Amino acid sequence: MKRLALLLALATAGCGLHPLYEGGASGPVASSLARVEVAPISGKNGYLLSTALRDRLPSRSGEPALYRLEVKLDDSITGLGVKRDDTITRERRSLRARYQLVNASSGEVLVDATAGSDAGIDVVNSEYATIAAENTALENLSQIVADQIVTRIAVYQRRAAASAK
Structure with missing residues (x-):
């Protein structure tokens, strides 16, 4: 078992993988992310994101x-499932973000x-329940999109820090 662990450690070290947040809170990626200001985004969905x-x-x-x-x-929000009486039974909520990281100076x-x-x-018989589900979906989508954006910026910062060495 120890040999397997040693082989895996050696194989991983040779593949070129490096921790994204190497150095922890004082590392180059975390330090760069702390210097990012989020410009105001309009609307309820913008506030959530x-x-x-x-x-x-x-935190800066x-x-x-x-x-x-x-x-x-x-x-x-797009209606997907439609009954014979033209009532919608299923919706898809899509949240797309186009973002730019801009050098402030x-x-x-x-x-x-x-x-x-x-x-x-x-979509259920209760309009309140449907609206609550739409709002919950927006909150969850905002979290997912924020994760994607921060991860992409962190990868950019990691590559920039590696090329500066």
């Missing part, structure tokens, strides 16, 4: 922002990408 992004980014320690994260959202766009996710919603 910007809050989720701020929750995932390390009084230092000025080096980067600005600009996000444009597309939120839609020069205005240069460093990352220009998209993130998104979908959620299925059952």
